[in-house]
Amino acid sequence: MSEQLHDLRLTVNGVAHALRVPARRLLSDALRHDLGLTGTHVGCEHGVCGACTVLLDGLPTRSCLMFAVSAVDVDITTVEGLTEADGTLGAVQQAFLECHGLQCGFCTPGFLTTVTAGLRQHPTPTEDDARDMVAGNLCRCTGYTNIVRSVLRAAELAGGEA
Amino acid sequence: MKPAPFAFVRPQGLQHALEALAADEGAKVLAGGQSLVPLLNMRLAAPTTLVDINGLPALDEVLVSDEGVEVPALARQADVLASTAVRRVQPLLGLALAHVAHATIRNRGTVVGSLVHADAAAELPMVLALLGGHLRVASTAGTREIPADELFAGPLESTVRHDEIAVSAFFPALGADEGVAFAELARRHGDYAMCGAGALVRVEGDRVTRAWVAYLSVCDVPTVVDVELDDVGAEALAAAAERALGRLDPVGDVHASADYRAHLARVLTVRVLREAYDDARARAVGGRADPLGGRADPLGGRADPLGGRADPLGGRAESRP
Ligand SMILES: Cc1cc2nc3c(=O)[nH]c(=O)nc-3n(C[C@H](O)[C@H](O)[C@H](O)COP(=O)(O)OP(=O)(O)OC[C@H]3O[C@@H](n4cnc5c(N)ncnc54)[C@H](O)[C@@H]3O)c2cc1C
Ligand code: FES
Ligand code: FES
Numbered sequence: 150m151s152e153q154l155h156d157l158r159l160t161v162n163g164v165a166h167a168l169r170v171p172a173r174r175l176l177s178d179a180l181r182h183d184l185g186l187t188g189t190h191v192g193c194e195h196g197v198c199g200a201c202t203v204l205l206d207g208l209p210t211r212s213c214l215m216f217a218v219s220a221v222d223v224d225i226t227t228v229e230g231l232t233e234a235d236g237t238l239g240a241v242q243q244a245f246l247e248c249h250g251l252q253c254g255f256c257t258p259g260f261l262t263t264v265t266a267g268l269r270q271h272p273t274p275t276e277d278d279a280r281d282m283v284a285g286n287l288c289r290c291t292g293y294t295n296i297v298r299s300v301l302r303a304a305e306l307a308g309g310e311a
Numbered sequence: 312m313k314p315a316p317f318a319f320v321r322p323q324g325l326q327h328a329l330e331a332l333a334a335d336e337g338a339k340v341l342a343g344g345q346s347l348v349p350l351l352n353m354r355l356a357a358p359t360t361l362v363d364i365n366g367l368p369a370l371d372e373v374l375v376s377d378e379g380v381e382v383p384a385l386a387r388q389a390d391v392l393a394s395t396a397v398r399r400v401q402p403l404l405g406l407a408l409a410h411v412a413h414a415t416i417r418n419r420g421t422v423v424g425s426l427v428h429a430d431a432a433a434e435l436p437m438v439l440a441l442l443g444g445h446l447r448v449a450s451t452a453g454t455r456e457i458p459a460d461e462l463f464a465g466p467l468e469s470t471v472r473h474d475e476i477a478v479s480a481f482f483p484a485l486g487a488d489e490g491v492a493f494a495e496l497a498r499r500h501g502d503y504a505m506c507g508a509g510a511l512v513r514v515e516g517d518r519v520t521r522a523w524v525a526y527l528s529v530c531d532v533p534t535v536v537d538v539e540l541d542d543v544g545a546e547a548l549a550a551a552a553e554r555a556l557g558r559l560d561p562v563g564d565v566h567a568s569a570d571y572r573a574h575l576a577r578v579l580t581v582r583v584l585r586e587a588y589d590d591a592r593a594r595a596v597g598g599r600a601d602p603l604g605g606r607a608d609p610l611g612g613r614a615d616p617l618g619g620r621a622d623p624l625g626g627r628a629e630s631r632p
């Protein structure tokens with residue numbers, strides 16, 4: 150029996166895409182394989198590492214714990230959507246660059262999306278707030294110190310309105 | 312890994328959803344997916360049909376009344392946690408929800424899904440059991456209510472049948488003479504706890520009239536114990552903890568040995584009983600501040616009452632979904 154395919158439209162970073170996928174296609178795989186948006190990374194595929202975090206209507210969500218067929222009524226923002234319209238880095242990306250908030254970069258897309266949403270909730274975070282903001286994301290390289298610094302710097306760059 | 316193939320149904324209404332479930336014995340409900348999808352990805356479960364209830368209408372508005380809090384199937388954990396009305400009527404719900412996973416998981420995970428999933432390490436089943444709440448479920452045959460003490464059958468096993476949809480959960484309000492407290496110990500904030508406890512204490516003046524403690528992550532199912540407390544001196548509290556342990560059967564696993572769990576249960580019992588008593592007294596003498604300090608903040612975690620800080624390095628990545 151060949152697997153049934155579903156025709157869907159996903160709105161990613163403001164652009165509507167049509168795709169045809171089996172129901173079991175994870176949103177993370179649809180983004181990477183079907184749409185070629187490989188900025189979203191996939192680590193554990195069971196919700197623990199946070200690398201695959203994207204924004205659904207502005208809220209951080211694990212794209213590995215969602216099927217593409219379920220993501221049709223929402224606006225999806227991936228790390229590619231965090232850059233400014235003119236192609237320069239967004240505040241959170243710029244802060245990670247300045248503060249060495251990444252080493253290998255595997256975890257980074259998940260941190261960038263999570264922190265972007267986090268700063269909307271907490272435009273002027275304390276260091277504790279910054280730690281809490283990223284507590285659900287794992288990084289094997291940095292030791293987190295520079296990530297926390299990046300969060301605080303991003304808040305500065307965004308001038309209290311990330 | 313990737314899930315095995317399944318047929319996908321996105322029903323337009325509840326009736327359609329119930330028919331789709333009834334039509335396939337291997338069908339499963341998909342709510343927030345925060346427990347189910349990991350199981351599918353690891354191929355620990357392979358349902359033949361998934362009925363995605365996320366598009367169903369009228370299942371996301373939480374109803375708060377003097378009697379309690381009614382949480383419908385699609386209310387996300389983050390939204391229930393952020394509700395000050397919920398915290399006012401039943402503070403234990405917010406106290407426990409702050410410990411359910413991380414903010415990102417709570418954005419999608421539902422309260423009702425956690426109850427149906429029936430993980431003995433989960434916070435919400437313990438809360439429903441302690442408060443004596445119930446789950447309302449529907450099938451093509453009609454609706455029924457499952458009281459909490461009949462809901463949890465075993466590890467990851469609830470008495471919700473495969474052709475039923477849980478439409479809402481009801482958490483009774485806190486009485487005027489009652490106080491509550493919650494505490495848990497996890498290796499890392501946001502991880503499943505090695506042991507957790509909630510207390511409900513009823514007072515008359517400064518005297519305790521009834522006291523219950525409920526445990527998560529200690530036995531196979533959430534366990535509620537009437538600890539027969541009558542005063543809150545150190546000796547009475549220690550005796551209550553021993554009485555509770557007599558009724559518990561702590562299990563050992565890779566996260567904590569049975570002995571260590573027993574130790575944690577003892578310590579947490581004393582702590583939550585004392586706090587719940589203070590809470591009841593504070594309410595009796597006129598008002599009590601919002602337990603979460605008015606920080607309705609679904610995104611920023613909060614300080615662990617046991618003093619464990621969110622420390623991304625201080626523990627292993629918990630891999631149980
Ligand atoms: C990294 C991570 C950490 C976590 N940590 C914790 C934690 O510390 N504490 C904790 O309690 N939980 C934790 N969870 C689990 C999380 O809280 C889940 O959201 C919750 O257990 C299930 O809710 P859901 O809506 O996601 O349900 P789903 O995953 O969609 O469903 C779970 C099960 O319930 C059934 N189901 C769901 N809703 C209904 C319904 N309305 N009617 C009938 N059946 C239904 C499904 O068929 C499935 O069997 C964690 C999850 C992850 C990924
Ligand atoms: S890949 Fe999604 S959380 Fe790890
Ligand atoms: S930079 Fe390598 S895992 Fe975070």
